[in-house]
Amino acid sequence: MEQNDKHCTGCLTCQEWAQLVLDKEANPEQMEYVKQHLATCECCADCFETDKFLRETIKCKCGKDLPSNLLDQIREKIYASY
Secondary structure: OOOOOOOOHHHHHHHHHHHHHHOOOOOHHHHHHHHHHHHHOHHHHHHHHHHHHHHHHHHHHHOOOOOOOHHHHHHHHHHHOO
């Protein structure tokens, strides 16, 4: 993903670590960082909720056996359209 002028370094870290949170692989420090950042950054909070919704929808429709990079592929297609 390209860095946008409205994104800070904290956004890039948050977006990376948010994936770990959603995958339930984040350590407590990462979880707290994401929580704090989402509370103050509407853009990242929106991205987090979108990713969470996508994951839940895909799991519901496809079951648990998803290709490991499926969400990355979807995200790339969405960002490529901007």
